[in-house]
Amino acid sequence: MSTMHAPRKRFWEVAVAVAILAAIVAAAAWARIYDTRSQYNRGVANFERGRYLEAVVDFDQALRLEPDAAHIYSIRGSAKSILGRYREAISDYNQALRLEPDTAYFYANRAAARSSLGQHREAIADYDQALRLASDDVYNYVNRGVMKSNLGQHREAIADYDQALRLEPDNVYAYVSRGRAKSSLGEYEEAFADFDQALRLEPDNAYIYTSRGNIKFDLDQIQEAFADYDQAVRLEADNGFSYFARAYARADLGQYAEAVFDYDQALRLQPYFVGVYINRAQARIELGQFRKAIADYDQAVRLQPESAYVYFNRGLAKAEIGLSREAVADLKAALELAREAGDSDLITSIEGKIEELEQE
Numbered sequence: 001m002s003t004m005h006a007p008r009k010r011f012w013e014v015a016v017a018v019a020i021l022a023a024i025v026a027a028a029a030w031a032r033i034y035d036t037r038s039q040y041n042r043g044v045a046n047f048e049r050g051r052y053l054e055a056v057v058d059f060d061q062a063l064r065l066e067p068d069a070a071h072i073y074s075i076r077g078s079a080k081s082i083l084g085r086y087r088e089a090i091s092d093y094n095q096a097l098r099l100e101p102d103t104a105y106f107y108a109n110r111a112a113a114r115s116s117l118g119q120h121r122e123a124i125a126d127y128d129q130a131l132r133l134a135s136d137d138v139y140n141y142v143n144r145g146v147m148k149s150n151l152g153q154h155r156e157a158i159a160d161y162d163q164a165l166r167l168e169p170d171n172v173y174a175y176v177s178r179g180r181a182k183s184s185l186g187e188y189e190e191a192f193a194d195f196d197q198a199l200r201l202e203p204d205n206a207y208i209y210t211s212r213g214n215i216k217f218d219l220d221q222i223q224e225a226f227a228d229y230d231q232a233v234r235l236e237a238d239n240g241f242s243y244f245a246r247a248y249a250r251a252d253l254g255q256y257a258e259a260v261f262d263y264d265q266a267l268r269l270q271p272y273f274v275g276v277y278i279n280r281a282q283a284r285i286e287l288g289q290f291r292k293a294i295a296d297y298d299q300a301v302r303l304q305p306e307s308a309y310v311y312f313n314r315g316l317a318k319a320e321i322g323l324s325r326e327a328v329a330d331l332k333a334a335l336e337l338a339r340e341a342g343d344s345d346l347i348t349s350i351e352g353k354i355e356e357l358e359q360e
Contacts, residue, residue, distance in 0.1 A: 039065065040072055043079075052079045052272060070099035074106055081113045084274050084304040089113040104133035108140055111147070117306075120147045138168045142177050154181040172198040176211045183215045191215060206236035210245050217249060225249050240270030244279070251283050259283045274303040278310060281317070290321045308337035312350055324357050331357070 043058030059076035063069065077092030093110035100106065111126035127144035131137065145160030161178035164171055179194030195212045202208065213228030229246035236242055247262030263280035266273060281296035297314035304310060315330030331354045338346040 040069075043072075044075070047075065047079055050271070052082050055079045056083070068099055070096040070103065070106070073099070074103075074109060077109060077113065081109075081116065083272050084116075086113045086116045087306070090117075102133060104130040104137065104140075107133070108137075108143070111143065115143075115147055115150070120150045123147045124151075136167060138164045138171055138174070141167070142171070142174050145177055145181070149177075149181050149184060152184075154184050157181045170201050172202050172205060172208060175201075176208055180211065180215065183218070188215075188219075204235050206232035206239055206242050209235070210242055213245060213249070217252075222249055222252050226253065238269060240266040240268075240273055240276070243269070244273065244276055247276075247283070248279060251279070251286070256283045256286045260287070272303060274300050274307075274310075277303070278313065281313065285317060285320075290317050293317045306337060308334045308341060308343065308346055308350075310334075311337065312346065312353075316353070319353070319357060324360060328354055328357050 039058050039062035043055045043062060046052070046055035046058060056076060056079050059072050059079065062072050063076070066072065073092045073096040077089040077096065080086070080089040080092065090110055090113050093106055093113065096103070096106045097110070107126040107130040111123040111130065114120075114123040114126065124144055124147045127140050127147065130140045131144070134140070141160045141164040145157035145164070148154070148157035148160065158178055158181050161174045161181065164174040165178075168174070175194045175198040179191040179198070182188075182194065183191035192212070192215075195208060195215075198205070198208045209228045209232040213225040213232070216222075216228060217225035226246065226249040229242065229249055232239070232242040233246055243262045243266040247259040247266065250256075250259040250262060260280055260283050263276050263283065266276045267280070270276065277296040277300040281293040281300070284290075284293040284296065294314060294317050297310060297317060300307070300310045301314065311330045311334035315327040315334060318324075318327035318330060331350050335347065335350045335354070338350060
């Protein structure tokens with residue numbers, strides 16, 4: 001009888017061992033999932049609090065545990081975009097799309113990063129793909145229209161805004177964007193009619209005032225633009241972009257100290273807004289505060305290391321206080337970036353300044 005029971009005993013022992021091993025594997029898998037979710041959730045919390053650098057670190061950890069999680073690549077890309085690390089963001093969106101090629105918002109996110117690098121045609125191609133996958137997405141029509149306007153294709157852009165308004169007749173962003181396009185065509189009466197309609201729909205929307213102020217600014221109606229920006233700040237005192245716009249108008253009016261105050265407020269609210277550092281530096285130069293201006297350019301370089309203009313302007317500021325060697329180093333860095341971008345006008349300006357400094 002023992003010879004009959006022995007095989008069953010061995011089978012039972014093997015079954016128990018397999019069950020234990022399976023339990024260990026399952027526990028390890030669940031632990032990895034838990035750790036991934038924990039890191040991801042912490043990253044999302046940091047992202048929502050505006051702690052984008054910390055969020056990127058959290059998403060890095062989550063992706064080490066779960067390297068095929070497309071949504072984590074996507075949100076890490078969004079954090080990097082906000083930090084001005086657009087090429088890295090695009091790489092993340094590429095990875096997300098490799099894993100999930102039929103996700104419309106991955107294309108839309110990549111388009112936004114590409115647009116920040118001035119890659120408007122590539123951005124339009126991404127919005128085309130996004131709309132192929134989700135043809136009723138109003139904001140993709142609006143954003144594609146913006147890209148077309150950036151290329152001077154204002155009529156085509158207006159067609160996109162019209163389509164957005166057919167899908168959603170009360171979309172203020174479509175009205176505002178269409179107003180901008182019409183103003184670029186010199187159709188100012190129709191443009192301001194679109195802004196008026198947007199304000200009828202949302203009279204307390206600071207974005208509309210800021211956008212209308214931009215049109216007035218372009219028309220050299222600086223005081224009227226300032227009034228719109230001021231109203232935007234009153235309506236939305238926690239919006240860094242409104243302070244940024246008002247600061248820009250103040251600087252144009254020669255109110256540089258007041259402009260610096262507004263830039264300070266903008267950075268308090270949007271600490272990764274690289275344009276604020278650049279413009280505050282320019283206002284500080286007008287006030288003769290060159291070292292403070294250089295500190296602003298330092299921060300801009302950290303946030304946007306691919307910008308030739310940032311290096312160029314920092315070089316000019318250093319030259320003003322006699323730091324010629326450091327100035328030339330910045331100008332040469334700017335020259336390399338300008339050549340990569342094919343910016344012939346900037347290349348000429350940089351080369352002229354380098355020659356001037358090297359002859360001193």
